[in-house]
Amino acid sequence: MTQTFLLAQALLPEGFAQNVRVTVRDGVFAAVEPDSLADGGERIAGLALPGVPNLHCHAFQRGMAGLAERRGPASDSFWTWREVMYRFLARLTPDDAEAIAAFAYMQMLERGFTAVAEFHYLHHDIDGAPYADLGEMAVRIAAAAAATGIGLTLLPSLYGYGGLGGQPAVAGQRRFLNDPDRFARLVARSREAVRAVPGGRVGIAPHSLRAVTPDTLRAALQIAPDGPVHIHAAEQVKEVDDCVAWSGRRPVAWLIDEMPVDARWVLIHTTHMTPDETVRLARSGAVAGLCPLTEASLGDGIFDGARYLESGGGFGVGTDSNIDIDPAGELRQLEYSQRLALRARNVMATAEGESTGRRLLAEALRGGAQALAQPMGAIAVGNRADLVVLDTTHPDLAGASGDRAIDRLIDLWLFVAGREAVATVMAGGAVVVQDGRHHARETITARYVATLARILAD
Known part of the structure; x- marks a missing residue:
């Protein structure tokens, strides 16, 4: 046509x-x-x-927006927010997941996102048993994308453990879990599912170093030798401390040392990096996947944007928990977080007289297109x-x-x-x-x- x-x-x-x-x-x-x-x-x-690429989304979380805004008996954090998410998932059916994803994708389109990387880890039934169609939830994501018209890069997530070093998963994670063999079948089924979406792509998303071991991470890379690889990394201080206790290294340093991190890779959040890690990630060719509104909502911290850009790093933005779907809002929050951290203005512009908005948009277009492996931007x-x-x-x-x-x-x-x-x-x-x-x-x-x-x- x-x-x-x-x-x-x-x-x-x-x-x-x-x-x-x-x-x-x-x-x-x-x-x-x-x-x-x-x-x-x-x-x-x-x-x-x-059109702006959205490089990181958990679509189902749009339905729980606002549910975790009550203070608990102790200081709240990402980890207490996660318990709210587990409770929300206790009722979610495939029909529900599709309806929520379609609403989230509709809002993305209305606000300027035209393609999305769906970091998809909700795979199984409420009791943790696989559906008769192992890719049931992937099919629902593809259906929501097709119904709304948004472009889709589907990233089935490998989630096998509950903590660094292969700790057992907890009950709230049972809907996410696969071993490498079943994950290989899920990736294959996801490739079939995205045929319903014009230009659909498939990559993989080892969830985090908490959810995989070195061996299962390597197995995942062998399952999908081509296409994007997305992983959460260094989002919270506890995650960094646990990684140091387990391996003697911080998450980003461990990944760059042990894995073939290159232009295929997208490290999501990377909120807590040392200056050396920041420079190494920038020089690797990988993309930093930033979700400033979610990172602010969860109290994660502030990405070292100025140093990263000075080192030649590429980034894009995503909506993650979908509390406020808006590419302008994500880029504005990114710049404002830098201003608060450094007590300066126009931090993400790289030259005197340069438009900060133009620079932010250019980076989000370039990094987002790379992250989605889509010809766009x-x-x-x-x-x-x-x-x-x-x-x-x-x-x-x-x-x-x-x-x-x-x-x-x-x-x-x-x-x-x-x-x-x-x-x-x-x-x-x-x-x-x-x-x-x-x-x-x-x-x-x-x-x-x-x-x-x-x-x-x-």
Whole structure:
């Protein structure tokens, strides 16, 4: 299928352009022609930017947003939040997981994410027994992606243990568990599942050094010798301390020393690294997968963004627990966390006079595309036809137009207007959001509301 659109304004790899005719064939940009005649094709007003990749998501957690905002008898942390998650999962069915994922993916599209890396560790039935179809939950994730139109990189997660050094799993983790042999079958089934999603990809996600051993991690890499490898690393201080007690090294150092960490790898969070680890990760070619809103929500800490960028590191952003789905919000929180830590401004800009928003967006596009192993991140021939179009008539974007104002428009989107500025979104060549609303919002929302009403009923 071939379609033609005329973009009033667009950010192309070479810079700002007007009257850009794009030809889309089978969900991919087949031609990009700036300064075209204003006829032929559907006209899209506003400023068209590349769609943003979401490099880290646990879709089911959208349904538990807000459930852990009550203080416990002692100081709360990631570890007490995790107990709330286990209780939430005690009722979740495949139908529920699909409904929640569809709602999360719909919100991602409405706010500017056009593809998602689903770090998928909810595999089995409530009692921990595999479903008759081992990939039942993977099929549901793929169905939610197909129904909403979001691009998908599915990352089945290997989770075998409850702590570093192969400690036994606890009851709340029973829905996650696989050994390498069963994990190999799950990866194969996931590849079948993503056929329902145009351009779908599959990678792997060894959950963390808490959940695998060195031997099972190596086995996972042999199961999937190609494609992205995502792993949680150095998110919490306790995790780092436990890793040092187990191995004598911190998590990021252990991974770089013991595993072939390169451009295939995405280390999620990496909140607690030494300066040496930060530089080594930056030079490895791997991507740091940052989820600043979730990291703030869980009290994880602050990523060393300035040092990492100075060392040439690549990063992207994800929504993780999906408490507030918004690419502008994630990038804004990333910059503001650096400002708080260093008591400085415009920390993530790398040169005098550079737009901080433009730099943040450029890094998130580049690192996110690498992390998802998707051809995206630029409005260019051969890439996914993904666009997020800003409403340049929005009051918060007033007074910014033309080539010299492109940086200002991006700054205003990320730091002022946020999701309210998103007017139109195209994913895989399909216009799925118009006037800020997903075309299936009512149906998806009604199913989500009914699902939560049942799960959260007393």
